[in-house]
Amino acid sequence: MPSTIDEGTTLIEAQMPLTSGRSPDVIYLGVYQMMGPCKVSKDDVPLDPRCDLHRHSLDGFQWGYGGSGPTQLALALVADRLGPGREDEAMAIYQDFKWFWVARLPKRNWIVSGSELDSLIDMVIAVRNKTREASARRGQRDVRGEDDE
Numbered sequence: 001m002p003s004t005i006d007e008g009t010t011l012i013e014a015q016m017p018l019t020s021g022r023s024p025d026v027i028y029l030g031v032y033q034m035m036g037p038c039k040v041s042k043d044d045v046p047l048d049p050r051c052d053l054h055r056h057s058l059d060g061f062q063w064g065y066g067g068s069g070p071t072q073l074a075l076a077l078v079a080d081r082l083g084p085g086r087e088d089e090a091m092a093i094y095q096d097f098k099w100f101w102v103a104r105l106p107k108r109n110w111i112v113s114g115s116e117l118d119s120l121i122d123m124v125i126a127v128r129n130k131t132r133e134a135s136a137r138r139g140q141r142d143v144r145g146e147d148d149e
Helices: 068-082 087-100 114-148
Strands: 004-006 027-031 039-042 110-113
Touching: 027 114, 039 068, 068 087, 068 114, 087 114, 110 114
Parallel strands: none
Antiparallel strands: 027 039, 027 110
């Protein structure tokens, strides 16, 4: 039986990943092409680029650098993994995800599972939250320092 942290929250629930954990067994496949847009699919279906959220690239997906194609891919992957109703969250973190993972991919084919993407996105969210906490603490110290003068 799971131990309880506070009323109604179990230890297992408290350690749940920040992503939705949607279909962890899906497979994302990126096929690199030297000329033209790269192909990205989710279980053999082309990945929706989510241009409804923001259109960065007129030429489709790319990876391995920080341009518009990798930005569109980062947005598409994050929005897909977070799922419907979490578009604001996807918009808040996809640029960080681009630099954390998409821009670092080698310019060749790749394959990643949904659960692996969830872990990567969770890391980006955790780092972002830690950075915000540290900034807030620094801001509090700055305010206290100004008051002390």
